[in-house]
Amino acid sequence: MHVKDMVFISLSTAIMAVLGFLPPVVLPFTPVPITMQTIGVMLSGGINKPKNAGLSLIVFLLLVASGMPILAGGRGGIGVFTSPSAGFLLAYPAAAFFIALAVGRLSVLHFRHLFLIHLLFGILFIYAVGVPVQAFLMNISLQKALTFCLVYVPGDLLKSAIAAYLVLKLRKAMQIKRQGI
Numbered sequence: 001m002h003v004k005d006m007v008f009i010s011l012s013t014a015i016m017a018v019l020g021f022l023p024p025v026v027l028p029f030t031p032v033p034i035t036m037q038t039i040g041v042m043l044s045g046g047i048n049k050p051k052n053a054g055l056s057l058i059v060f061l062l063l064v065a066s067g068m069p070i071l072a073g074g075r076g077g078i079g080v081f082t083s084p085s086a087g088f089l090l091a092y093p094a095a096a097f098f099i100a101l102a103v104g105r106l107s108v109l110h111f112r113h114l115f116l117i118h119l120l121f122g123i124l125f126i127y128a129v130g131v132p133v134q135a136f137l138m139n140i141s142l143q144k145a146l147t148f149c150l151v152y153v154p155g156d157l158l159k160s161a162i163a164a165y166l167v168l169k170l171r172k173a174m175q176i177k178r179q180g181i
Contacts, residue, residue, distance in 0.1 A: 005052050012044035012056035012096075017063070017070040024072035030148040031084040032134060034155055035072035038126065039163045041092050042118045045099025046167030047174070054097035061089060087133025091126040098125060109171065114164035122163075123156045 019040045024033035045053045060070070069076040071089075080089065098121040106113055127149060135145035 005049070008048050009052050009056040009059065012040070012048060012053070013059045013063070015043060016040040016057070016060045017068075020070040020072050020074075022072065026073070027151060030151065031138070032088060032130075032148070032152075033072055033085075034152060036159070037072060037092075038122065038156065039159050039166075041096050041126070042099060042122045042160065042163035043166060043170070045096040045122065046103055046114065046118075046163065047170050048096070048100050050097045050100040050104065053100035054093040057093035057096045061092065064089070082137070084134045084137050085130075086137060088126055088130030090133070091129035094129075095122050095125045103167075109168060111164050111168060114167055115160050118160035118163050119157070123160060 016037055019036045022036045024035045026033045041057060044056050048056060064071055064076050064080060065078050067077045071080060080086065099117055102117045102121055131145045131149055132142060135142045
């Protein structure tokens with residue numbers, strides 16, 4: 001592994017940790033808080049090679065599991081992986097990997113392409129893993145868990161747009177080429 005790869009992995013992990021210090025929005029009818037950390041997942045996928053994007057989120061989750069309070073709301077420790085948020089968290093590395101894979105296949109980066117990639121491989125993938133796990137852990141129907149998640153959709157659309165904009169700016173500022181990250 002090259003030093004540049006290690007720097008990008010560390011940077012992505014640090015961004016996730018910093019986003020964890022932003023207070024979550026806790027809603028009374030769902031146990032999964034609204035956080036800004038999904039932006040970090042999308043940023044990691046947007047600026048890293050696929051393997052490095054996934055690895056940065058694995059490192060982040062290992063830090064969380066070790067007890068570092070770097071999830072939104074100061075949460076950390078192995079217990080978060082038995083909470084209704086568990087599936088969403090566990091989907092982070094694969095989501096970042098798939099985002100990076102899709103971004104790497106684009107010949108030219110445009111906002112709308114990044115936005116769609118973030119929606120499909122970020123938000124929808126995280127939901128596809130997180131919602132069934134939430135339903136299982138809460139002992140509720142999948143339909144009820146999906147209903148809980150409807151409240152997140154407008155914010156996730158906004159987060160996808162913000163991440164797409166930031167990825168374009170970061171890649172330009174860091175002079176990241178298409179595959180030559």
